[in-house]
């Protein structure tokens with residue numbers, strides 16, 4: 001790998017030419033605990049049901065827990081791939097829900113900093129898996145650390161997940177601001193999770209758009225569009241599914257949250 005390939009801008013560019021490759025959607029948030037992993041896993045199941053070949057990459061390297069949500073006990077994780085103990089092929093595992101996963105396990109704290117190894121490995125993984133899938137979801141960590149921003153730089157689309165709480169919105173704004181100013185993303189997807197009444201998601205999206213228009217657009221010099229993908233209601237069945245370590249979409253497909261996730265999948269399945 002040439003040194004220039006380690007630059008995020010170059011990394012994205014080097015992914016661009018191939019048309020027959022997976023669409024990469026990063027699922028991210030400003031604040032932690034907003035529902036990224038729940039949404040990634042269930043969106044993957046919904047997309048798989050729509051006939052897509054889907055891979056979820058647990059890109060929350062420091063605090064990975066996709067394995068917990070899916071009740072998987074992987075013998076091989078990204079750590080083994082990073083250290084050369086296993087091949088990428090060996091680490092791609094089938095998940096309940098009919099999609100594939102690349103799991104980080106919980107012991108990857110040493111990869112929570114963006115070292116050249118982490119950059120190279122993430123780029124290599126993305127380049128290797130994208131020709132084989134239709135959709136790759138990156139379940140990232142929260143916040144604007146170097147690792148998170150690098151993972152976001154590899155994605156075609158970034159979906160920011162926020163809840164209607166003021167702290168979550170403030171942190172979502174920080175993420176959006178960095179995406180627009182540093183990565184020049186002018187279209188950012190927004191999903192509102194844990195909405196407490198119908199329509200709250202759209203209201204929240206409009207409020208965020210106003211703040212972006214006022215404080216971010218002037219420094220970017222171009223319009224920045226927050227594209228509202230949809231809302232998922234607060235629903236006790238989500239917690240129940242996570243606690244039982246089952247996929248909501250499989251076990252309780254008729255619940256409001258499961259139906260909302262299906263609607264999100266229809267929006268992002270282009």
Ligand SMILES: Nc1ncnc2c1ncn2[C@@H]1O[C@H](COP(=O)(O)OP(=O)(O)O)[C@@H](O)[C@H]1O
Pocket residue numbers: 029031032033034035036037038039193194195232233234235236238239242257
């Ligand atoms: N729509 C929802 N309704 C109720 N609880 C939810 C909802 N979405 C997420 N949760 C709760 O939030 C917890 C954290 O979600 P998780 O996906 O692990 O967040 P993150 O990956 O953003 O840190 C879940 O275990 C679940 O209990």
Ligand SMILES: [Mg+2]
Pocket residue numbers: 036037038060065
């Ligand atoms: Mg998570």
